[in-house]
Amino acid sequence: MRLQLTSPVSDPSHERYGQHLSIHEVTDLVKPSDESLDLVHSWLEDNGIPTSHCEYSPAKDWIKISLPINAIENLLDTQYSVFEHSEGGYLVRAPEWSVPKHLHEHITAIQPTTSFFSPQKLGRTFKKVLDISADTPPPSTNNPPRNTDPAIIAACNATLVTPLCLRTLYGTVNYTVQSASKNSIALNDFLGESNNRSDTKLFLQRYRPDAVSGADKFSVQLIANGNNEQTQENATELAAGKDMEGNLDSETIISLSYPTPLIAYSTGGSPPFTPDLLTPTNTNEPYLEWLNYVLNQTSLPQVISTSYADDEQSVPLSYALSVCAGFAQLGARGVSLFFGSGDAGVGQDGACVSNDGKNVSTFLAMFPTSCPYITSVGATKFIPEIVATDASNGFVSGGGFSRYFARPSYQDAIVTPYIKALGTQFSGLYNASGRAYPDLSAQGYHYSTIWNGSLMPLDGTSASTPTVASIFSLVNDDLIAKGKPPMGFLNPWLYSVGYKGFMDVVNGSAIGCGTTGFPAKEGWDAVSGFGTPWFPSIRELAANASAAVVAR
Numbered sequence: 001m002r003l004q005l006t007s008p009v010s011d012p013s014h015e016r017y018g019q020h021l022s023i024h025e026v027t028d029l030v031k032p033s034d035e036s037l038d039l040v041h042s043w044l045e046d047n048g049i050p051t052s053h054c055e056y057s058p059a060k061d062w063i064k065i066s067l068p069i070n071a072i073e074n075l076l077d078t079q080y081s082v083f084e085h086s087e088g089g090y091l092v093r094a095p096e097w098s099v100p101k102h103l104h105e106h107i108t109a110i111q112p113t114t115s116f117f118s119p120q121k122l123g124r125t126f127k128k129v130l131d132i133s134a135d136t137p138p139p140s141t142n143n144p145p146r147n148t149d150p151a152i153i154a155a156c157n158a159t160l161v162t163p164l165c166l167r168t169l170y171g172t173v174n175y176t177v178q179s180a181s182k183n184s185i186a187l188n189d190f191l192g193e194s195n196n197r198s199d200t201k202l203f204l205q206r207y208r209p210d211a212v213s214g215a216d217k218f219s220v221q222l223i224a225n226g227n228n229e230q231t232q233e234n235a236t237e238l239a240a241g242k243d244m245e246g247n248l249d250s251e252t253i254i255s256l257s258y259p260t261p262l263i264a265y266s267t268g269g270s271p272p273f274t275p276d277l278l279t280p281t282n283t284n285e286p287y288l289e290w291l292n293y294v295l296n297q298t299s300l301p302q303v304i305s306t307s308y309a310d311d312e313q314s315v316p317l318s319y320a321l322s323v324c325a326g327f328a329q330l331g332a333r334g335v336s337l338f339f340g341s342g343d344a345g346v347g348q349d350g351a352c353v354s355n356d357g358k359n360v361s362t363f364l365a366m367f368p369t370s371c372p373y374i375t376s377v378g379a380t381k382f383i384p385e386i387v388a389t390d391a392s393n394g395f396v397s398g399g400g401f402s403r404y405f406a407r408p409s410y411q412d413a414i415v416t417p418y419i420k421a422l423g424t425q426f427s428g429l430y431n432a433s434g435r436a437y438p439d440l441s442a443q444g445y446h447y448s449t450i451w452n453g454s455l456m457p458l459d460g461t462s463a464s465t466p467t468v469a470s471i472f473s474l475v476n477d478d479l480i481a482k483g484k485p486p487m488g489f490l491n492p493w494l495y496s497v498g499y500k501g502f503m504d505v506v507n508g509s510a511i512g513c514g515t516t517g518f519p520a521k522e523g524w525d526a527v528s529g530f531g532t533p534w535f536p537s538i539r540e541l542a543a544n545a546s547a548a549v550v551a552r
Contacts, residue, residue, distance in 0.1 A: 352512070
């Protein structure tokens with residue numbers, strides 16, 4: 001069973017708005033039927049696998065089994081092999097798999113099997129490493145227009161984004177956290193990333209001295225052998241840029257939301273295969289590992305930021321649908337999920353070809369940001385803000401339309417006029433009836449980041465995503481202080497009234513696939529969403545939406 005796109009608890013017009021569900025209520029909604037469980041259990045037992053070997057998600061909609069490789073091959077009538085990924089690393093996968101016909105309507109997905117996708121970090125490295133003692137980077141060759149607001153001019157340098165700039169630009173600089181004991185925010189680390197406390201402390205000492213203690217206080221929850229390495233990176237790790245992504249996330253979130261408690265989820269994964277010389281590390285997809293962990297928790301952070309994605313078409317549809325349904329469960333429980341919209345515009349030049357056997361030209365949607373149950377975040381640069389790009393490393397803020405997920409009803413009135421205005425431009429390259437993204441944006445260009453003890457400016461929607469997540473964590477802080485529920489799944493509120501709290505971005509486009517890509521326009525567009533946040537307005541709109549329900 002799937003949760004409805006516009007759940008009453010997420011719909012500002014509904015009398016149940018804000019009345020988020022408990023873990024038990026969500027479990028009752030999504031649990032499989034007794035018939036489905038009985039049939040799957042019988043199938044396993046017929047293959048010599050007792051139910052005592054099964055591990056279950058809270059709703060028992062996912063079953064995890066650890067077995068020898070030959071037992072799995074017999075169970076699925078297939079053969080697993082070791083495949084080398086073109087970008088490095090190895091995957092243990094099967095070219096095909098099957099289950100008895102009577103189980104087809106009862107089993108949605110089995111992983112890992114035929115999927116070869118590899119989630120990517122969304123941070124792009126600026127080419128020059130700057131000395132930590134320097135106050136500002138070298139002068140930029142760009143000459144962006146400057147905002148006439150004296151406070152913003154004083155706080156923001158065109159070539160380096162700092163916490164003070166973000167707090168001033170988006171209106172949180174004078175806000176005092178009130179509900180730190182009842183509110184929390186989280187980030188996701190995948191692919192061996194961790195959040196270096198030493199680097200985070202250096203960053204806070206430099207840019208947010210009153211928040212330095214946050215570097216020691218954030219908690220780390222390890223999932224499926226996740227990583228929490230705090231020692232100095234070796235030469236191989238430095239060459240790979242290990243922890244750039246993790247540091248960017250922790251430094252941004254603490255500097256913007258302190259003293260709100262931060263949780264870092266570090267997910268490895270435990271594929272049902274014995275590691276060997278060719279597959280020494282986990283090769284399982286991380287999202288389900290993470291979901292099965294957090295959905296089992298009775299207490300959850302109100303906001304979670306995730307800076308990873310991959311081409312949607314590389315993700316098996318059954319897997320994407322299952323993961324997206326898990327995100328819906330979190331939203332119904334009062335969690336706001338933010339994902340970066342991607343760092344290659346509508347697709348990286350030379351790679352914009354379908355993988356369905358037809359090999360036709362296509363824009364490349366990204367997953368999980370294409371899931372309609374999450375809030376997708378694009379990136380901007382400069383002041384006034386325009387769509388973020390960086391020719392030095394190929395970064396272009398992502399945007400587009402899903403081929404897997406239909407456009408949700410909350411988007412119809414907003415997105416349809418944009419598509420109509422495009423006319424026949426890009427006809428056939430995208431799914432005009434698909435879920436459109438991003439939903440909103442924030443600065444994502446030349447973010448000040450401390451990595452390996454040095455100042456490293458980074459680009460990417462992995463910068464804008466924790467920024468927006470932090471701002472909405474402060475919105476939740478204010479709501480909780482007023483005795484109101486947190487925002488939870490944002491999008492129905494965002495598309496009906498919340499968009500009024502955002503500053504429109506009208507210049508730039510999601511360049512890619514040898515085209516100019518989707519352009520920024522007045523109102524919502526498929527590269528900047530509704531634009532960038534203005535906290536004072538969002539704070540008021542969120543409180544009023546909650547108050548309107550209470551008044552009924």
